[in-house]
Amino acid sequence: MKKLYCLIFILCSSLSFLLTGCGNSAFGENGQVIVYNWGEYIDPMAIDMFEEETGIKVIYEEFETNEIMYPKMVSGSTVYDVICPSDYMIQKMIENDLLAEINFDHIPNVVNIGTQYFEQSKEFDPENKYSIPYCFGTVGILYNKTMVKEPIDSWAVLWDETYYDNILMQDSVRDAFMVALKLNGYSMNTLNQTELETAKNALIQQKKLVQAYVIDQVRDKMISGEAAIGVIYSGEAIYTIRENPDLVYVIPKEGTNVWIDSWVIPKNAVNKENAEAFINFMCRPDIALINFEYITYSTPNTAAQALIEDNDIRTSPIAFPDLSLYKNLETFQYLGVEGTELYNNLWKEVKVY
Amino acid sequence: MNKKKLLGTPYFIWSTLFILIPLGIVFYYGLTDESGAFTLNNVMAISSPGHAKSLWISLGLSLVSTLICLFLAYPLAMILCSGDHSLQTGFLSSKSNAAHKNIIVLIFILPMWMNFLLRTLAWQTLLEKTGVINNILAFLHLPALKIINTPYAIILGMVYNFLPFMVLPVYNSLIKIDPNVIHAARDLGANEFQVFTKITLPLTTPGIISGITMVFIPALTTFLISKLLGGGKILLIGNVIEEEFTQASNWHLGSGLSIVLMMFIIFNMVVSAVFDKDGKGGTL
Known part of the structure; x- marks a missing residue:
């Protein structure tokens, strides 16, 4: 044997x-x-x-x-x-x-x-x-001009109740928090508890309006007209606009992420x-x-x-x-082990809410 | 050492490499912290409100879909069986009956030849606001179906994907019932209802239990169905674990929560083993 x-x-x-x-x-x-x-x-x-x-x-x-x-x-x-x-x-x-x-x-x-x-x-x-x-690239809002009332230039539209069930959010911690932090005029690399708490509450408040949290699927869903507004990476935006000319990409006036x-x-x-x-x-x-x-x-x-x-x-x-035309552009920074955990836990609170 | 053990060697090596060692790694990560010191915090983390909530949602949704599967599968298995029994006993035996049954089996088996992921994605395309079903409904001037990105869509996905795992064990235990037992019951004056409750149901309990196990466990642990059909808005415990690995890169917490989930699975298997002592149910 x-x-x-x-x-x-x-x-x-x-x-x-x-x-x-x-x-x-x-x-x-x-x-x-x-x-x-x-x-x-x-x-x-x-x-x-x-x-x-x-x-x-x-x-x-x-x-x-x-x-x-x-x-x-x-x-x-x-x-x-x-x-x-x-x-x-x-x-x-x-x-x-x-x-x-x-x-x-x-x-x-x-x-x-x-x-x-x-x-x-x-x-x-x-x-x-x-x-x-x-x-x-940048991160911005992609919207279908046949489905919105007026041209969009602010993150605030993602909290507009008229677009109930018509909003696509990014399903990742940093991108989602970037939107909420920028809306409130904070830095997207903040570690300030109260600022993050405000952002978290904004995201929770937004959740009932959101159709889905997705990453790559923003592309397909926007092309097929499934949603009116989506948060998207600029590189994807070029492709989607080529496929569906009704789509428009904007960098919101509150600033965004340059990655x-x-x-x-x-x-x-x-x-x-x-x-x-x-x-x-x-x-x-x-x-x-x-x-x-x-x-x-x-x-x-x-x-x-x-x-x-x-x-x-x-x-x-x-x-x-021309990045010099926009205010408040930032690049993500590493937040350290504790900072990363803080963001992850807050994001989890949003997701399970 | 006998021949049987010898023949088991390839599987033994396989299971060591791909089941035991990975399980060991999961337990190692689950029971240690970043510095490698022993801790139970990762396992106890299940009691935090967020994790507990997603576990309850998972348990609830998988329970509902298991019950739906049972109520769909039992009659189906009986239909499949009735053909067989009548053939065996000579009652009503006809070629059209057998052909009829084959078509049912074919319809049932056909989708299983397709990949699980593709089938679930197909449901997404069907259910979407601008999807196939809603286009047809709009064409017929009927109100739109709004279940995508809700728990209902997740239940639908679970039932659709796991139904075969319920039908097959139930069918297996139904087919094993000796028709003479049923005939005897009828001879003794039992009506259809009594035959079902006194004979058929007790004899198929092992099959039902193993069917429940085989549907409940994958439903409890799934993260893909909720991701694709739930729009990321409903976080099941499987999604929490998946995100710990892919987004939060906290392998310790992810493994700790997996251990908790494993306990639920083991509990479920123990229950089914108790009901199925003589191994009548089981078997795919």
Whole structure:
């Protein structure tokens, strides 16, 4: 009997050996790079082109939220070379000493990225050492002009009783609280108890008017006319307006969230040079352009912006807003363990109410 | 060591890797805090008003949908069985009866070939304000159906998805009843109602109990149905746990609440084991 267990053990271990062997043989001629990005956040063609031009094999994985990405990256079950988290998550990673400084000499194409975006990045990466912007945008209100009385310019419309059962809210803590905090004129990074309490009560009060709390489905529901008003990311707004011309996107006058998703390299990355080659490739204007056309999220690549053929999109205030025209724009900041828990608990109170 | 144990080895390895070890990890996270020290706080967190409320809602909704499933499934199982019995005993045996039964089985089984997620998403498209059902109703000048994003839609989703788990055990126990027992009861002067309450119902109790278990447990733990059909407005305990992992990244609390949920499941299974000592019900 013991022999049999031995045999099984040997079989299992040789199987795992074989599997790791497969991993090695998948190396490109110039090694590999393991990329961890948001779902549907790149044109697959861009990856093929990168592999063809550089001979580096790309292993591509996707995540849904920053919060799913973080523990997976920390656990180290897969050692990623390039990741594309959002602003506040980058700040958290920097604070926890998880990111490597990027060698900008290896990324000459970085000149294509507009300096204002690096300026904006300083809110979470103060010395611009760890991150290179990939996409950016705002959060605003998308409304169907055939279903509302007058043009909308304020978050307050989300509390207007005439739109009962016609409002779509974002189903995530920070985005939902951003709306309520901005409505009351507070900072969206506040840790002030009374301000947060006010925001929480506003969200509870709003709940009976809300048709559904959704994330990606805002897109489909707005296109099909299921709801009149929705809170949406600007990148999604471009796509929805293309599908349904009755839709209008506005940045509310009380201000909003300007977010940036940036490429970073983890400290434990094995293929750091390949990672830099990948980021450099993504910063090339023609590549940034095909990615923009595929995912419709605004690119900070000013050289790529100039290449956009469609005049309406090149000058679109949704895709490339003149941020100096708006007041009270902010970028999310990491709130620390306790701050995050505080927000989560308040959000739970709203959701179970 | 005998041959049977030997043949069980692959399953033993499988269950260790994919059931026991993950369970151990859940218990480890559930009973420790951020620093790795032992604590019961994650489990006790169920008593906080928010968590308790979502647990009550989950229990309530899954109880209602289990009952609806039972009342839908029992007659259906009897219809499916009656065909069989009449064939066995020679009464009313006709080809059309068998064909009739096959069609019922087909209608019943057909949707199960589709993915669970797709079926639930389909309900969303059907029930939406601008959805298929409301378009038809509007065309017929009938009032609109407003159940999407309410608890009713969640119950509908649960009943729809878990009904087969009720029908099959009940059918299994019905088909095992010896028709002669029923004939004997009739010979002794029992009317239909008495036959049902004195013979059929007691003999199918194990099937009913295991059907209840098999519907109640997935209904209690679901987070997808409430997310898709409840519009995120009704937080079931499954949703609370899911959000602890995906949004709040608090694995400790998520695991702690899972342990509480596991206790409910174990309780339910113990109850069904007591009723089903000789293993007559069960079995899919």
